[in-house]
Amino acid sequence: MEARKFTANGIPWTLKLKMDCDNKSIALKAERSIKSMKSRKFIERLLEQEDFRVKFLQSVST
Numbered sequence: 001m002e003a004r005k006f007t008a009n010g011i012p013w014t015l016k017l018k019m020d021c022d023n024k025s026i027a028l029k030a031e032r033s034i035k036s037m038k039s040r041k042f043i044e045r046l047l048e049q050e051d052f053r054v055k056f057l058q059s060v061s062t
Helices: 024-037 040-048 050-061
Strands: none
Touching: 024 040, 024 050, 040 050
16 A cells, blocks of 8 residues: 655655735635645745735635
C-alpha cells in the first residue's frame, strides 16, 4: 500500500505568512487556491506585496 502524501508528513514547516480571514470558510478557500497555483512566483508575491495579498483575499471571499 502506498503511503499518503500529506504536507503534515513532510519536513518541519516554517510559518512565513499569516493572513487574517473573516471566517474559516474563506481561510480554507484561500489555502486551496494557493496550493492549486503550484507557483513559486505567486507565493513570493503573496509574501512580498501587501496589496497583492489584499486583492487575493478579496477574490477568494467573493
